[in-house]
Amino acid sequence: MVDKETLAQFIRTEFPQTRVVIDSVGQRAATVSLDVDDSDLRPGGTVSGPTMMALADVALYVAVLGEIGIVPLAVTTNLTINFLRRPAAGQRLRGECQLMKVGKSLAIGEVSLYSAGNDEPVAHVVGTYAIPPQHLR
Amino acid sequence: MVDKETLAQFIRTEFPQTRVVIDSVGQRAATVSLDVDDSDLRPGGTVSGPTMMALADVALYVAVLGEIGIVPLAVTTNLTINFLRRPAAGQRLRGECQLMKVGKSLAIGEVSLYSAGNDEPVAHVVGTYAIPPQHLR
Amino acid sequence: MVDKETLAQFIRTEFPQTRVVIDSVGQRAATVSLDVDDSDLRPGGTVSGPTMMALADVALYVAVLGEIGIVPLAVTTNLTINFLRRPAAGQRLRGECQLMKVGKSLAIGEVSLYSAGNDEPVAHVVGTYAIPPQHLR
């Protein structure tokens, strides 16, 4: 188990451009969030798909590292996203990840994305991380 | 059928931040590419996952609009990406989209992503666009 | 809303070969289960992948019809399954579906599959059903 501050520090180093914040991590789960700004929006004021995918990817990564420790070589191998509703433009976006399996070589989790103030998810992601074998870490 | 210049103009308006370029469109297909820069990279020099997802999403969108015409309300509903190999940091990224179905309400296509100079794909995407009914366009 | 008996009758007509049983339906959810028999097993005694996909597909279908009513033209357009753990051979398989969206033309839900007696899911499915427009039903 890795604590939130250690992970936050690691994420700032690994993703220097990211504005994603870790809200909580632990128990095979993680919550992350993003203060949506103009660079995340498309005309009409909706949040862009890639912004949502990126947030979900970080949520998965944080949840996985929270379980296996800081392993920089862990990589996403597969990600499926379903877009469910238009997120609100001015609202913070939150990603809640729950891991379904943390095996020796693969970790699989799902992420529900929410616009602050709305109980219905705006998108849903299932993703797989490949975990390198011990001797390669 | 919509020509490449009309589509390029539309993409510049819809995605003002994008640096993706349309290389070709037509015949239920499209090729787009991106000059990868520092903002697309992660430490170690590999292209970030969200950059690849964004490029694939534009490739799909361009291929779909090339068939159905400029329909701004068409939205991605579902996207699955498999990451296959590390893309080279300094190389242009290319997305080749082929639509498998263009129906009345759904269009489905696949995109292979390539790093310039490598014949093996770095990622593969399958995605679905929902096409609004005529009276809502 | 459609009650369980009406749906069970419809499923028996639509899938005459199925041995899947509806345990509950309602509230944008459904639980179905299957008494695994020899025809569902692979050597070594594990339940076959297609058996799990079929069970998840019925769970989704039942949950969707429970919301929109008996609409035989509703069809699966997309399904993603992640296999998480080996199901036990002699155990009943249960699929718990929760819909994430029931829109006018698409319904999207997830299904967790469980082997009786084990709290950890053996597989996870996300699937989309296309709902035909009113005038085509």
Next chain:
Amino acid sequence: MVDKETLAQFIRTEFPQTRVVIDSVGQRAATVSLDVDDSDLRPGGTVSGPTMMALADVALYVAVLGEIGIVPLAVTTNLTINFLRRPAAGQRLRGECQLMKVGKSLAIGEVSLYSAGNDEPVAHVVGTYAIPPQHLR
């Protein structure tokens, strides 16, 4: 590389109930086919979704084993299917698999499914097989 007869013998042992036939294998590819019968059909005469998923799964498995040899512990970890068109009831179903990556621990491929006599695919699958490490085979 494993030849077609060896693979056919192995598939008959592993999937004793299957009626799927191997048409060709090699070059990171495989073609398999199925003589659709009444047990594969749904009312109205269309081929059931699980029948298509099962055929695609065998196509992937055969293509993977054709590359890495007979490794019974290789298992599907992830499969995404998009249903594109209604297959014809009386027509043989064919699955053409092309692997996109054969790594040390994962193999990823896509399968296009066709109804005999129709050039447009009826479904498209992307799937991942986990390959056990050498010392566990």
